[in-house]
Amino acid sequence: MASKFPDESALQVSQNLADGPEEHKRKNTREAVKDIRQNAGTICEELMKMMQTLTLDMTELENEYDTEHTDRLPSKRMSEDKDDCSKNTESSHEQLSKEVTNLEKLLLFFRTNVHEADDDIIVKMEKEFIIQKERLSKTDTTDIDDIHQSYEGNADDATLPLVKLEEQSCFGHCDDPCTIMRIFPITSNEAWVLRLDSSQIEQIDTNVTLIKEMEIDCDDFIQIKDDLVFISTDDKIIRRVAPSGSMSDICTTTSFHPHGISTALDGGMLICLCDSDYEHVSQNSTGEVRHLDAAGVTLRTYRHTDFQNKLFTCPFRAAQNINSDICVLEYAGEECSSRLVVVSFTSELKFIYTGQPTLKEKFSPTDVCCDQRGRILVTDFFNGGVHILRKDGNFLQHVLSPVWASQSLALFGDILWIAGDEGYISVYKYSEEEELSTK
DSSP states (O other): OOOOOOSSOTTHHHHTTTSOHHHHOOSOHHHHHHHHHHTHHHHHHHHHHHHHHHHHHHHHHHHHHHHHHHSOOSSHHHHHHHHHHHHHHHHHHHHHHHHHHHHHHHHHHHHHTTTTSOHHHHHHHHHHHHTHHHHTTOOOOHHHHHHHHHSSOOTTSTTOEEEEEEEEEEEEOOSSOOOEEEEEESSSSEEEEEETTOSEEEEEETTOOEEEEEEOOOSEEEEETTEEEEEETTTTEEEEEOTTSOEEEEEEOTTSEEEEEEEOTTSOEEEEEESSOGGGOOTTOOEEEEEEOTTOOEEEEEOEETTTEEOBSEEEEEEEOTTSOEEEEEEETGGGEEEEEEEOTTSOEEEEEOOOTTOSSOOOEEEEEEOTTOOEEEEETTTOSEEEEOTTSOEEEEEOOSSSSEEEEEEETTEEEEEEGGGEEEEEEEEEEEEEOOO
16 A cells, blocks of 8 residues: 655655755764754654654555455355455555555654764664655565664663652642542643542642643643643543633544543654443443544544453553654453553554562552653552552552652653542653663
8 A cells, every 4th residue: 555645745854864865965963963863753743644654555455454354255166366466465564564664763863862872873763764654565674673773872771771760849729629630730740630520720830830721631641732621531532722812623532431531742642442331331332542632533433452352441541652652541350450461653562561570459540651761650559659660561660659649641852741549740850860770
């Protein structure tokens, strides 16, 4: 399936670096590297657009596959033809998946390593980016694999440093203590908070000053630019409220109940959906995570893997990692126990995390976020503190927090906010230990 890229591409920003010495000769490699680093943000945006286009193609293939397997064919010959068609569909899907994986590696490099890598590595990776449009029809990704493994700073490295938390402040938010369901920082010392069973979203600072209140009856929210975007599980509608207080509908979630909303790397949103409401979630429930743009257009749906296996029972919180993996918390299994499920940008199941065997209480994840090195942070309600994993799923460490029954967490730069039961909020300086982990 041909990818649908526009004729006028944002690749022109760095195309000048690859047009050859005749038209765009650079004075030297250092000047070229300087330009590449300055354009890293634009390169990441274009890579995300390319990945979205490919995943839309993959969605079309999945829909074609579903149609093929729901039609009843009367003859053996027709069944054989359908099997051949299905094999071709799966082969095309696999090729598109490899192409997206190739783009993911480029995205990871330009997002995290372009400012530290050696000049020759930067130039090689930039050239790979330039010719990616021509490579989309090929499956050979050996060259980029070799380059990707050659630069330093890979977040999968076993020597990824441990995390160190230095408390900046710890305070109770309100006179009537109640659980804080969501905390969304907008600066290093200001954040929006949503309390359980509250009809208001409040903007506060670390001095416990109430800056602003918005009358919004919702179950979860995020901020996109200046607007608050929120969900209501019962209404099945995603809405936006402007700073002036004017409200508008973005889109509906059809027959699914929205259970959570988070921001995506491209400025859009991740919506956690389930066919059951909170009171009726069971092992038979089915859920999905939708990646929407800021206007509410569905870019990608994470529901199945390998065309048929259910990924989620009832997802309720998600985060997108630096390599574009989708990290999802969900209710699943007996007594709706909770777990972390991580899938790739192409819906491939990466791993499932259910806690450490040394935990005193049952693992009860409540929120998830990712840092700039790809670590995954998960709050644990019953055991307190934060579980920290590498992006490949290997456990790194467990960090304790004075916020008992942690309910929500969020990173703003190098500041970590943790909120929980009885309205308590802790704010930490988030950094790496000098000594490296050897686990």
